[in-house]
Amino acid sequence: MCASSAREDEQSRGERRERGAQHQDAQPGPTLTAELEPIGHALGSFGRDATAGERREAAHAVEGGQDPVREGEARPVASSFLVLFLLIGAHTTLETARDALFLTKLPPSRLNLVYIALAGLSFVVASLSTRLAERFGRRNALIGTLCLAAVATVLLHAMTPTPRVVMALYVLSGLVGAVLSPQFWLLAAQMFTSAQGRRLFGPIASGGVVGGVAGATTAALLLSRHPVTSLLLVAAFAFVATALLLTTLTLPADEGDPSAKLEVAFAPEEPAPEPSLALEQQPFVWRVALLVGLSTAAVLALDYLFKSTAASHIAPARLGQFFARYYALMNGVSLVVQLFVAGRIVRRVGVAAATGVMPSLLLLGAIGSFVTGGALLPVLATRMVDGGLRHSLNRVATELLYLPMPTAVRERAKGLIDTVLARSVQAVTAALLFGLAAAGVLSPRMLAAIVLALCASWTAVAASLRTPYLDVFRRALSRGTLQLGAKTEIDVNAAEALVEAMASPEPVQVVAALDVLAQRNREKLIPALILYHDSDTVLFRALEIFGASTRADWIPLGERLLSHPEESVRIAAVRALAKHGVASALARATEDSSATVQAYAVLYLALRSEDEDLARHPRLAPMLTASDPAGHAWRRILLTAIADAADPRAASLVLAIAQSKTFGTTELDVTLLARAIEALHDPRYIPFCVAQLGTRPGREAIRQALVAMEEPALEALEAALLDAETNRRVRTHIPRTIADFGTQRACDFLMGRLVEERDGFVRYKVLRGLGHIVASHDVKVDRRKIETEARRNLVEHLRLTAHRVAIENGTPGSPPLSPSEQLLVDLLGNKQNQSMERAFRLLKIAHRREDIHRVHTAARSHDKRARSNAGEFLDTLLAGRSQRELRALFRLVVDDLEPAMRVRGAAAYLGTIPRDRREALTALRQDRDAEIAMLSRYDAPLAGTG
């Protein structure tokens, strides 16, 4: 050990502690900049504010803009991409053949009949699909469905395309589309967490879009040389290829037992009460169902408008080519949207808001179609929006909505919504359109009006999704419905429980019941007859409660207890009766056999007398000065009497006791003193009470006394906290004391200190105090300021991570960590946890109604899905434009990343990042955190120690 450095440590201990504490967590911007300047080179651009561009880039990187596919994910993503590519390619080819054949053989009005038939059959198919998945697993169900689709398609190809066969083909195509897509996405939901889904569903969905383009292009090319029916064989072949590919897909271990899965999203380590799986108790599921229902109706009506417009403007012979080209173009648009637009939109506005983009654009198109009376161009444009967004942006956003649902809920909900509901809505819409067409009122304008109305409703539902989306997480978090602070009403059952407890032979149970009633301000429910109880403990507590109440029915029974054999009960009885002004009880107590009971009565009566100077009262004066144990007991009883009688003339007595060296500093002594002070409400005690905060015994009672002295005490506490000369131990307890005042002024003061306080530990106490005041009182905080502080702490967390990674990784051939370096790494880890905890505490202050603590627990969990849900919750919670950077930082800190990757993602916030141990240690030796700097300097002298 280096002795000189040890001496330096000793000498600078106080100074270092102050400095260290100042920087225990992130510093306010201006202060930080000023302190960084002298050590510019060593620290590089650490801590400098990133430019807006860098932050945007960083946020983009964090949210998956760069490296969306991480290590270990490439294979499942590639397989999923290919499966969806083939699946949608096959289906698009089938659809092209279907539409061309249908509109060639049948009038568009027959579409409605097909929709109705589809709806009826979808019930059966959806049910079969669910059973198949339950019996054989999600992947095998998909493989089986694909094989069936291939066989049925080949069979239809073998038949002559009569109108009935064409109808059958349409129904088959519809059913295949209705079943395969949900099956695939349920499989994907099983494979990926919601955080992965946000990054990976875009690339995976692009497989579907590319498949659509490929399917339509293939169809267009084939149709130039072959008959339309040849497309059926191509589709069947693609279905089989998809099934074969699926057999190579690796799934999570629990795939084999799909029925056993029930996520408890935020509490993987705790068996929480199981969430209800009944769909009618899932408001979010209802909202998603409404969204899907409206979207299905809207796109069906639009499809009808599109096809009838196409049929009326284009010659039947050219319809096949037209559809093939139009679909190819549409899928091209979809691909562009998927590759370049969808991800950005989801990242920028969040999942819930992204679901509103497509209906909003469709709404504009529908308005155009309505105004022009169903002209070709606006209809084609609107259908292009549908085709361009439905399978890209809208698909990704909608699928992401399902991810936070518990697995069992998701499985059932998706099956019902995407198949049964969607088909039912199609049937109802089709029936409505059929009816209107039959009545001869279904003009293009009328159709456009229907599309418009549906899109408007769809937009409205999408706009209302955010709150129920957050509720999905909240329910998983809350694990119970009790709101703290809300009084639990006492119903008949509860009353029975209380009566039973009060009749218990166990005094502890009886006292517990009394306490529970007192906590709820329901003392009136305690029968006065409780004073006949055998137990001294019960009598003592009951008398305390009665004494503090306004009831008088217990007084005769209380007087009876003045002759109780136990001294503590007699004192309790005298006190309770005295508080209710029963003078006869006091007079009787002056003749009690116990000196203590007598003393209380005498003191109480003296305090009620006309004597001006109580310190000279013949019975009181000796009690103040007696130094024997009896004197100490008298002073305690004197303080008790003063607390009960609360006479201003007693102020001098209390002051004398407080300043007396003969009075102890035990918990009981200080508490009695504090209660007397609280009762007297005299500002002269304020300095004493403030100073007393530095001592543990009786601190809570001292706090209550200060709160009772209201504004003058608050002013004194504020001044003491602002004064750097105030004892640090006292300063650390001031924020919580200020918080106990529970006023807006107290809150505002703490808000100010949160930004300006220089001592890190005191600032942490300010943060805790703010958390307390916000949780317990109706006060307002500046959310933006709080979120700025949260941002600083997250950046600090990342800064520490960067150094820790560099030290731990070392360089090739570098020696193992020395004991002091290991201590340093541990310290960095501690401080990382602290800064993260502080960021979450700040978030809790900004969002008081949210159970952020549970989110923090989930964020630290070893369970990938829990962490993912925490990230998704934070993303949705911090959806505002001004919160984008904070959102990105939380994502970076919470996301399931290797530390090195996390550091890379944080580059824009940190500036220079140490590349190896040497650089990290060099930088840390001059770190603004004194503890880190101190440990960083120890490495060389201590190598090999321990």
Place this chain on the structure above:
Amino acid sequence: MADGDRSGLLVREIFLAGFMAGLPPENIAWATPRLARNMVDVRLRAGDVLYREGDPSNEHWFVVYGEMKLEAEGVPPWVFGERSLIGTMDLTLDRARSRTATATRDTHLLRMPASDWLDLLEDNFEMLLRGVEGLAEGVHELRLALGDFEAARGPRRNAYTQAPEHGRLALLDRMFLLRGVPLFAEGEVQALIDLAENAHEAEAAAGELVVTRGEPNDSMIVVVNGGVTVHAAGARDETFGPGMLVFGSRAASSKDLGCEARAASATRTLRIVREDYFDAMEEHFALARSSMKALAAEREELVNESGRRAAQGSAAITAPPRT
């Protein structure tokens, strides 16, 4: 909230308030609704197994009525009756279940997630402190009750005993020394820095009193060099060597332990004012958890020994209700 839920909640609160009897009413009022809200009723029939040895430890249970027996091979069984808390030892020691818990008759339990309990302690330092001190006093009482018992492993050795013979200890030496003390071993580095910075070095000649019986017990003493022997009436003398905390984990209590301690030879010690220790615990919850862990480990050892002795007369001992 449904009527059943409401009354259930109230019953749990009454039970908890009874369980916490002895704490100040304001603490009870603060804690009971927080704990009661996430509790779940568990009813077992005689012979039902609540958990098995090796299961993960994520929660503990209050026994409302009935009786539970906790068994494992090679150690005496523990039996818990009404108003007791089971499962907390494994939680505190951060390990899988070390025993299998079986209901010996129809039993009603209240399950409480471990995280709720830890959150509660972290949010209320007064309760935490009472818990740590209570645990320390319990360990001390058990040690006195066992008289001549020396734990199987003997006083725990500190891996770091390389403190220089002369001259002041550097801060890092102090930190390494303190890190070897079980009570502080798993506290955060920051907590160690706080303790090390505020510690005072003292020297004592052989035979010199280091702790006087009846005087305020306001310091925790770690032996740097030499040794300190503790004398307690009715118990065998215990000598604490370099790197060890005098009194062991019991030193966490501020209560007068009724013992005296003398330097066994020329001795150098590091004294930590107990208030500094409490302050560090308040600031760093990990230090509190480390302390509870050390105390729980010692308590388990003592209760097992107590059980072994009781087994000579009966099959099981009734463990003190609150572990």
